[in-house]
Amino acid sequence: xxxxxxxxxxxxxxxxxxxxxxxxxxxxxxxxxxxxxxxxxxxxxxxxxxxxxxxxxxxxxxxxxxxxxxxxxxxxxxxxxxxxxxxxxxxxxxxxxxxxxxxxxxxxxxxxxxxxxxxxxxxxxxxxxxxxxxxxxxxxxxxxxxxxxxxxxxxxxxxxxxxxxxxxxxxxxxxxxxxxxxxxxxxxxxxxxxxxxxxxxxxxxxxxxxxxxxxxxxxxxxxxxxxxxxxxxxxxxxxxxxxxxxxxxxxxxxxxxxxxxxxxxxxxxxxxxxxxxxxxxxxxxxxxxxxxxxxxxxxxxxxxxxxxxxxxxxxxxxxxxxxxxxxxxxxxxxxxxxxxxxxxxxxxxxxxxxxxxxxxxxxxxxxxx
Amino acid sequence: xxxxxxxxxxxxxxxxxxxxxxxxxxxxxxxxxxxxxxxxxxxxxxxxxxxxxxxxxxxxxxxxxxxxxxxxxxxxxxxxxxxxxxxxxxxxxxxxxxxxxxxxxxxxxxxxxxxxxxxxxxxxxxxxxxxxxxxxxxxxxxxxxxxxxxxxxxxxxxxxxxxxxxxxxxxxxxxxxxxxxxxxxxxxxxxxxxxxxxxxxxxxxxxxxxxxxxxxxxxxxxxxxxxxxxxxxxxxxxxxxxxxxxxxxxxxxxxxxxx
Numbered sequence: 001x002x003x004x005x006x007x008x009x010x011x012x013x014x015x016x017x018x019x020x021x022x023x024x025x026x027x028x029x030x031x032x033x034x035x036x037x038x039x040x041x042x043x044x045x046x047x048x049x050x051x052x053x054x055x056x057x058x059x060x061x062x063x064x065x066x067x068x069x070x071x072x073x074x075x076x077x078x079x080x081x082x083x084x085x086x087x088x089x090x091x092x093x094x095x096x097x098x099x100x101x102x103x104x105x106x107x108x109x110x111x112x113x114x115x116x117x118x119x120x121x122x123x124x125x126x127x128x129x130x131x132x133x134x135x136x137x138x139x140x141x142x143x144x145x146x147x148x149x150x151x152x153x154x155x156x157x158x159x160x161x162x163x164x165x166x167x168x169x170x171x172x173x174x175x176x177x178x179x180x181x182x183x184x185x186x187x188x189x190x191x192x193x194x195x196x197x198x199x200x201x202x203x204x205x206x207x208x209x210x211x212x213x214x215x216x217x218x219x220x221x222x223x224x225x226x227x228x229x230x231x232x233x234x235x236x237x238x239x240x241x242x243x244x245x246x247x248x249x250x251x252x253x254x255x256x257x258x259x260x261x262x263x264x265x266x267x268x269x270x271x272x273x274x275x276x277x278x279x280x281x282x283x284x285x286x287x288x289x290x291x292x293x294x295x296x297x298x299x300x301x302x303x304x305x306x307x308x309x310x311x312x313x314x315x316x317x318x319x320x321x322x323x324x325x326x327x328x329x330x331x332x333x334x335x336x337x338x339x340x341x342x343x344x345x346x347x348x349x350x351x352x353x354x355x356x357x358x359x360x361x362x363x364x365x366x367x368x369x
Numbered sequence: 370x371x372x373x374x375x376x377x378x379x380x381x382x383x384x385x386x387x388x389x390x391x392x393x394x395x396x397x398x399x400x401x402x403x404x405x406x407x408x409x410x411x412x413x414x415x416x417x418x419x420x421x422x423x424x425x426x427x428x429x430x431x432x433x434x435x436x437x438x439x440x441x442x443x444x445x446x447x448x449x450x451x452x453x454x455x456x457x458x459x460x461x462x463x464x465x466x467x468x469x470x471x472x473x474x475x476x477x478x479x480x481x482x483x484x485x486x487x488x489x490x491x492x493x494x495x496x497x498x499x500x501x502x503x504x505x506x507x508x509x510x511x512x513x514x515x516x517x518x519x520x521x522x523x524x525x526x527x528x529x530x531x532x533x534x535x536x537x538x539x540x541x542x543x544x545x546x547x548x549x550x551x552x553x554x555x556x557x558x559x560x561x562x563x564x565x566x567x568x569x570x571x572x573x574x575x576x577x578x579x580x581x582x583x584x585x586x587x588x589x590x591x592x593x594x595x596x597x598x599x600x601x602x603x604x605x606x607x608x609x610x611x612x613x614x615x616x617x618x619x620x621x622x623x624x625x626x627x628x
Contacts (some may be wrong), residue, residue, distance in 0.1 A: 033546070034573070035546060035552060038546070059549075060550060087541075106626075261589075263587065264560060264587040267541075268541060268547070271540065275539070282530045284521070285525045285527065286404065287402045287524060297542075298538075298542055303533075303534040303584070304533065304585065305533070351547055353594065354590050354594045
């Protein structure tokens with residue numbers, strides 16, 4: 001659809017935020033907070049991290065000055081969009097004592113309408129995976145489904161790779177081909193600062209039609225294509241091929257014990273992974289015992305309670321917990337949902353306090369096989 | 370609705386600063402709900418009323434540091450159905466357990482004009498080393514929401530929702546940017562039990578370990594990171610593990626490696 005492509009000038013980008021807000025969306029986009037780029041509510045392009053880049057490594061993250069005016073010159077924000085679509089803590093329902101029984105009181109909060117702006121390829125892939133988790137099968141999560149259905153997605157393609165990125169080897173990026181409403185590539189060429197925009201849905205096309213825009217030139221298309229190639233070529237890390245089969249055959253690898261010496265079972269990897277979806281239910285009462293409520297909270301397979309069944313926990317060693325996480329993510333996830341659970345964003349590497357690198361661990365297991 | 374007899378609550382203190390029992394008074398509005406639900410039979414910070422046992426539930430603050438305390442805790446245990454220890458002192462020995470790493474008589478000579486008046490034990494030890502404890506609530510001080518949760522669970526005969534995983538989980542759920550990864554600040558969060566809600570990292574400080582070791586603490590891996598990437602010296606690493614929960618086994622063993 002050639003008419004779905006256009007160029008939006010930087011000075012007209014505010015119109016996109018305004019139109020989305022007018023349609024009842026809360027724009028959520030990358031912004032700088034506490035020395036990091038996070039997804040947070042924004043009111044317009046002035047809230048975006050202008051000229052900010054990021055430096056990442058195992059257990060290391062710092063913001064950098066890029067020396068230009070790019071608004072999306074960073075890589076992925078600290079936490080994925082699961083914090084918005086699948087909140088860390090959700091009240092599911094409450095109950096009141098009634099006679100000898102109790103009465104359920106349902107939560108009636110309307111689902112928010114988010115416009116996510118600046119979504120990366122890995123993020124979008126993660127969202128499509130969580131769609132399978134929460135909406136596939138007979139027991140769909142209504143809350144997730146509603147938040148997801150309500151959202152508007154503005155994808156921004158990456159112009160470079162972060163040091164922890166490995167989406168190319170997971171085939172989840174850096175190019176984006178489906179699942180978005182609008183796709184932007186940010187292009188700065190001398191004094192010209194524009195966004196090559198492409199609609200990916202009817203909603204996206206309708207929005208693009210209302211924005212001040214010019215026709216895209218061959219040079220713009222080439223610039224966007226060059227950026228995507230640079231983002232793929234610049235990836236220093238890669239997941240080994242055939243990792244699903246490898247791990248399934250290496251459940252007794254001696255390497256699990258080696259990882260366990262370094263792994264603290266702190267659960268950070270699972271918290272920042274954009275596809276990790278495990279949760280626990282918490283039932284609480286008020287002091288009088290007349291009211292109760294059920295809350296769903298993010299949980300981690302690194303906790304002892306996670307694998308608790310009557311009589312004790314199943315996974316008591318650090319080795320068994322790390323193996324559970326890595327083999328589920330990279331191997332039996334494929335059997336369960338038809339895709340790998342890893343989108344190659346590298347967040348688990350960056351936010352591991354001791355910098356454990358899932359790509360390096362996979363290589364070490366291969367070496368010891 | 371059936372009315373139930375109000376359980377009798379006692380709050381006792383051993384060697385400690387009183388901060389944890391004051392958390393109960395800090396409950397403010399919820400305190401009225403507590404007094405509706407229990408009869409406060411003994412709680413010197415709140416009332417001069419000194420009712421004798423037996424109690425249904427007793428909260429114990431502080432560690433055992435004198436022969437008198439070692440005897441008193443046995444009497445209290447006999448007088449109550451449930452005994453809940455609150456705070457770092459009661460659950461690990463507290464800051465005063467620093468004496469466990471040295472000769473206590475050295476302190477006596479420095480601190481007291483007449484050390485011969487002082488009767489003390491060589492060590493400061495948690496309550497659970499002396500009597501059976503039904504539940505240990507961590508923290509220096511404890512978190513009032515967790516205290517209410519434990520009382521609430523006891524009153525309603527359910528399991529308290531008190532996680533034993535790492536503080537990191539609370540930071541991430543709260544949306545705090547990791548101070549160790551993004552700022553290079555040494556943080557005990559990965560080896561410390563959750564419970565405070567992620568207070569220090571949310572104010573740009575590393576976790577001090579107030580809630581003691583988490584369920585599966587790999588302190589060695591964290592100490593290696595402090596010594597390596599964060600370029601700390603051994604003394605700094607030792608002091609990190611040797612504070613309010615210095616006598617908790619995992620922290621004690623790690624600190625001894627950095628002499």
